[in-house]
Amino acid sequence: MTRLRTPLSRIEGLGSARSGTQHFWHQRLTAVALVPLSIWFVASALAYVGAEQGAVAAYFAAPANAVPMFLFILASTYHMSLGVQIIIEDYIHNEGQKIAALMLNRFAAWAIGAASTFALIKMALR
Amino acid sequence: MADAPNSPGPSPRPYGRPLSPHLQIYRWPITMAASITHRLTGLALAAGTLFLSWWLIAAASGPEAYAVFAFAAGNLLGEIVLFGFLWSLAFHLLNGIRHLAWDVGYGFKVPTAKLTAVIVYAASLLLAVAAFVLGIMVSRGLGT
Numbered sequence: 001m002t003r004l005r006t007p008l009s010r011i012e013g014l015g016s017a018r019s020g021t022q023h024f025w026h027q028r029l030t031a032v033a034l035v036p037l038s039i040w041f042v043a044s045a046l047a048y049v050g051a052e053q054g055a056v057a058a059y060f061a062a063p064a065n066a067v068p069m070f071l072f073i074l075a076s077t078y079h080m081s082l083g084v085q086i087i088i089e090d091y092i093h094n095e096g097q098k099i100a101a102l103m104l105n106r107f108a109a110w111a112i113g114a115a116s117t118f119a120l121i122k123m124a125l126r
Numbered sequence: 127m128a129d130a131p132n133s134p135g136p137s138p139r140p141y142g143r144p145l146s147p148h149l150q151i152y153r154w155p156i157t158m159a160a161s162i163t164h165r166l167t168g169l170a171l172a173a174g175t176l177f178l179s180w181w182l183i184a185a186a187s188g189p190e191a192y193a194v195f196a197f198a199a200g201n202l203l204g205e206i207v208l209f210g211f212l213w214s215l216a217f218h219l220l221n222g223i224r225h226l227a228w229d230v231g232y233g234f235k236v237p238t239a240k241l242t243a244v245i246v247y248a249a250s251l252l253l254a255v256a257a258f259v260l261g262i263m264v265s266r267g268l269g270t
Contacts, residue, residue: 028229031222038219042212046257049181049199049208050265053192056185073178080172087165112175119182 023082030079037072044069057123066124073116081109160243164221167214174211200265208261213254220246220253 003010014020044065048056059065084105092098152158184195198204224242227233233242 028226031226035219035223038215042215042257045181046261047264049261050196053185053189053196056181056192060182060185076171076175080168080175083165083168084172087169112179116175116179116182119179119186122186123182 023085027079027082030075030082033071033075034079037068037075040068041072057126060120060123061126063124066120069120070117073113073120077109077113077116081105084109155240156243156247157239160221160224160246163217163247164225167218167221170210170214171218174207174214177207177211205258205262209254209258212257212261213250216253216257217246217250220250 012020044059048059051059060069085102088098088101088105092101180195181199184191199208224233224246227242233239
């Protein structure tokens with residue numbers, strides 16, 4: 001049988017989309033990271049969602065809380081963009097609408113991640 | 127792109143052949159319900175990150191901005207959203223662990239998959255109610 005793929009493309013193992021298993025792997029990587037991070041976040045949120053503004057800002061200013069919160073923002077916004085991407089690719093079949101939705105998905109994830117991170121830095125460096 | 131003769135996309139059915147059955151035809155097995163719920167809770171959590179962002183920005187901005195957030199979070203609508211967020215997170219977390227177990231090869235037998243789906247539904251509801259009640263108790267105690 002004639003092989004049309006070059007030897008380089010076969011050993012790279014990245015397939016026609018040039019990304020291989022990266023999407024799958026990053027989704028699992030962030031999923032595993034989010035198991036402890038989201039449990040920590042829910043505990044923090046439930047303890048402080050009804051508190052005064054000063055208490056919330058002081059809580060996130062502490063390095064022991066600012067660092068896991070940053071990791072939670074990073075992992076959850078990335079995990080979310082990977083998951084919503086799959087849903088868009090599965091259900092939106094019009095090529096133009098699909099590309100627009102995929103762009104919007106990435107923009108929204110970056111906007112939410114950047115806004116949350118900026119707020120966190122502002123509290124931490126006050 | 128126009129439909130090529132052999133494309134899998136929508137094309138006229140020349141001989142009235144049956145289409146493959148879809149969601150509304152099947153009796154819903156619980157494993158299918160869990161799969162759909164996993165996607166829906168994922169979407170709900172994605173929307174929920176807007177509230178997370180709002181909370182952090184309000185806390186970083188000062189007492190006036192925080193008062194607006196606290197009012198929105200403190201009334202009945204806010205509490206419904208909080209419960210929805212907690213249950214979505216509990217379900218997505220537990221069912222995500224179920225998915226990770228499948229990824230390493232465990233739990234594929236049909237009775238096992240059915241049982242773990244029931245466990246995920248029941249445990250996520252229990253966790254969400256427990257977390258919600260705890261959160262309300264803490265915020266009533268600290269907030270006033």
